[in-house]
Amino acid sequence: MPEPTHALAEQFDDLEQQRQASTIGMWVFLATEVIFFGALITGYTEYRASYYQAWAAASKHLSVVFGAIMTILLLSSSFTMAMAVHFARLGGRKRxxxxxxxxxxxxxxFVGMKFMEWHDHYQRHEVPGMGFEFPGPNAREAQLFFSFYFAMTGFHALHxxxxxxxxAVLTGLALLGRLAPPRHVPVDIAGLYWHFVDIVWIFLFPLLYLVDLHHK
Amino acid sequence: MSSKTVEPVSETPVNYLNASFGLRSWLLTIDHKRIALLYLVTITLFFFVGGVFALLIRLELLTPRGDLFTAETYNKLFTMHGLIMIFFFLIPAVPAVLGNFLVPLMIGARDLAFPRINLLSYYIYAVGGTFTMYSVVAGGVDTGWTFYTPYSSTYSNTHVTAMVIGIFITGFSSILTGLNFIVTIHKMRAPGLTWFRLPLFLWSIYATSIIMILGTPSVAMALALVAMERLLHIGIFDPRLGGDPLLFQHLFWFYSHPAVYIMILPGMGIVSEIVPCFSRKRIFGYSFVAFSSLAIAVLGFLVWGHHMFVAGQSIYAGIIFSALSFLVAIPSAVKVFNWTATLYKGSVSFATPMLYALGFIGLFTIGGLTGLVLATLGLDIHVHDTYFVIAHFHYIMVGGMVMAYLGGIHFWWPKITGRLYPDSWGRLAAAIIFIGFNLTFFPQFIVGYLGMPRRYHVYPPEFQVLNVFSTAGASILGVGYLLPLLYLFWSLKYGAKSPANPWDATGLEWMAPSPPPTQNFPVTPLVAWEAYEYEKREVPVA
Structure with a gap:
């Protein structure tokens, strides 16, 4: 009861209960996201197993260097996000x-680079369903690879x-000083989400860019 | 609590219904009880829309010839009947209406953990419903509710894309509802209310929520891929382009079989509340009933392949899926036995909710046992895609779930509205529904076993007698469903005022006034007792 009431929604008894509820809520949400991407990865696995040669060839049309740079960017962003969570708990507004x-x-x-990559694919006629062209006998199966490539990276970019x-909203709130403890929990929750989206990419990068890399 | 003095009108205490007025106070409410009522109205609308389609189907099947509709129109009718009933009635019905209303009340909380997300989930449902109704009005969909590829993704010339978008969107409503319940049950229980003191309804809702959050994303992705395939022809499910139509069936049934348990588990929860109350006995084997809900949720994720026995799946996969499907019968039977054992030597009375609960137990048992027939590989090849399947799942969905839903509505109606309905009318409607239901669907077991396939608008003349029974039963069933609509409406204005606990039931929700105030409990209750202590309640509480 001595706690600052404006930070506490009325359905909760205390801030600790509220914090735990929000945290569990985000974990539950992330569980649904695992299945969401999991369904795509299931489809990916089936076709990769069926059409390995074609998918290996198609994967070589992606730039490993480009993908690696994007991976590094995203991992760095996870570090800065972790620092944001740290400073939010300490109450450092500017930091x-x-x-x-x-x-x-x-x-x-990262998203900008993803758009550049998509644009390159577009110019090279590698977008499925829009005049797709692929050299060699496996154009059909390669189109499936690119279908999954666009679906997976597309849903990831959306996230x-x-x-x-x-x-962006949190930055605004932080500058207004409205995320000072004990109201810092949204940063924790957003951090969970951000790290999850990061982890999805850590799966997508090898799945899409590194198929059969060792035979290069 | 009457602090205001000169207010002649306010002889009824302030409750969630009269706390504020106007459309805005309802459409923007974050009170879980008002959101439950928003759902109740919308879901009832969808139920009757889906019911009209069912009636048209039965009318067409009155005669062996296709005299009312063309084959194409008939395809659309059964598709839209299935889609609306499953995604817009059966799946949300109990969780979104009774779950929303009862979860906070049953655990002694003021609201769900995330009231705004709760309201959001209602509007997501409404937007999804709008897309679906657009698709219906624009001309409908003819793929069957299962959207099997490549027909749905490549060949069907109907409004599949709009329908798929509608169901994709509605899925998120389901996910958010499940998420809210899981967090609420974990974190918002009143002091002293341990997991094993929870009403069994909440164990059911919890198990249901797990399926909602872990199943729904799979069907969402499957439907998103169908939409992409339709828009871009990229070949994901098109064998001509290297795609695999069976992949869709796997992703679809990974959700849609567990979804059957989304529909039935909450109904089982309702029956677990009603049976002890009207037997005046503690439920037999509380923890077995509780864990059987979780067992059903877990096993439910391991049996989807039994929908694909004849779809070209490997025979070894078929054998395993068949064996796992048999396992589901165990927790289901545990429940039935425990309800029966609860009745044994109880002082059983037959008010309206109890009639529905008893109806549920009988009809669910028939539906469940015929499910074992279908889970048997060899037998399934004989009855696959016949009316036997139709009869089986309608015994679960309508005989089970709708009965339980109506039982729950009648059980908690006095709590929800603060009014009592005429019990004799209630019992009459329950009897009509029971008779109408059996007359509609029992003949379908026979006609299906004799070989009448589902999804055709014409059939050989020798099946006509049984189909006439079925159609006659459907019209009786229709009357049965209209009756509660009438007398429950009537009770809103003319029904006697209900006391807080008209059934003398246990459970925190009965300690709040009827209807409850917006905050549910002025003081958070302290729970120092087990669930269903009916034997200890010699003296009824005021």
Whole structure:
């Protein structure tokens, strides 16, 4: 009861209960996300097993260097996000905002690079269903590879954009001083989400860019 | 609590219904009880829309010839009947209406953990429903509710994309509802209310929520891929382009079989509340009933391949899926035996909710046992895609789930509205529904076993007698469903005022006034007793 009431929603008894509820809520949500991407990865696995040669050839049309740089960017953004969570708990308003901004920046560069890659594929006629062309006898199966490539990276990028939106709102709130403890929990929750989206990419990078890399 | 003095009108205490007025106070409410009522109205609408399609199907099947509709129209009718009933009635019905209303009340909380997300889930449901109704009005869908590829993704010329988008969106409503319940049951229980003191309804809702959050994303992705395939022809499910149509069936049934348990588990929870109350006895084997809910949720994820016995799946996969499907019968039977054992030597009375609960037990048992027939590989090849399947799942869905839903509505109606309905009318409607239901669907077991396939608008003349029974039963069933609509509406204005605990039931929800105030409990209750202590309640509480 001596706690600052404006931080506490009325359905909760105390801030600890509220914090735990929000945290579990995000974990449950992430469990649904695992299945969401899991369904795509199931389809990916089936076709990769069926059409390995074609998928290996198609995968070589992606730039490993480009993908690696994107991976590094995203891992760095997870570091700045972790620092944001740290500073939010300590109550450092400016450092919190700075870390959030850095995270947004790294995430935005990632999404920008993804768009550049998609644009390259478009120019090379590698977009399924839109005049897809692929040299060699496996064009049909390669188109399936690119279908999954676009679906997986597309849904991932969508999650990145949502994440950037959330972080932008949090940055605004941080600058207004409205995320000072005990109201820092949203940063924790957004952090969970951001790390999850990061982990999805850690799966997508080898699945899509590194098929049969050792035979290069 | 009457602090205001000069207010002649307010002889009824402030409750969640009269706390504020106006459309805005309802459409933007974050009170779980009002959101439950928003769902109740919307879901009832969908139920009757789906019911009209069912009636048209039965009318067409009155005669062996296709005299009312063309084959194409008939395809659309059964598709839309299935889609609306499953995604917009059966799946949300108990969780979103009774679950929303009761979960916080049963655990002594003021609201769900995330009231705004709760409201959001209602609007997501409404938007999804709008897409679906658009698809229906624009001309409908003819793929069957299962959207099997490549027909749905490549060949069907109907409004599949809009329908698929509608169901994709509605899925998120389901996910958010499940998420809210899981967090609420974990974190918002009143002091002293341990897991093993929870009403069994909550164990059911918890198990249901797990399926909602872990199953729904799979069907969402499957349907998203169908939409992409339709828009871009990228070949994911098209064998001509290297795709595998069976992949869709796997992703679809990975959700849609567990979804059967989304529909039935909450019904089992309702029966577990009603049976002890009207037997005046503690439930027999509390922890077995509780864990059987979780067992059903877990096993439910391991049996989806029994929908694909004749779809070209490997025979070894078929054998394993068949064996696992048999296992589901164990926790289901545990429940039936425990309800029966609860009745044994109880002082049983037959108010309306109890009639529905008893109806549920009988009809669910028939539906469950015929499920074993279908889970048997060899037998399934004989009855696959016949009316035997239709009869089986309607015994579960309508005979089980709808009966339980109506039982729950009648059980908690006094709590929800603060009014009593005429019990004799209630019992009459329950009897009509029971008779109508059996007359509709029992003949379908026979006609299906004799070989009448599902999804055709014409059939050989020798099947006509049984189909006439079925159609006659359907019209009786229709009357049975209209009756509660009438007398429950009537009770809103003319029904006697209900006391807080009209059934003398245990459970925290009965300690709040009827209807409860917006905050549910002025003081958070302290729970120092087990669930269903009916034997200890010689003296009824005021």
């Amino acid at each position: 919190l905002a700075l870390c959030l901004l850095l995270t947004i920046l790294l995430g935005a560069v 990145m954009i949502v994440g950037i939106g959330i972080l």
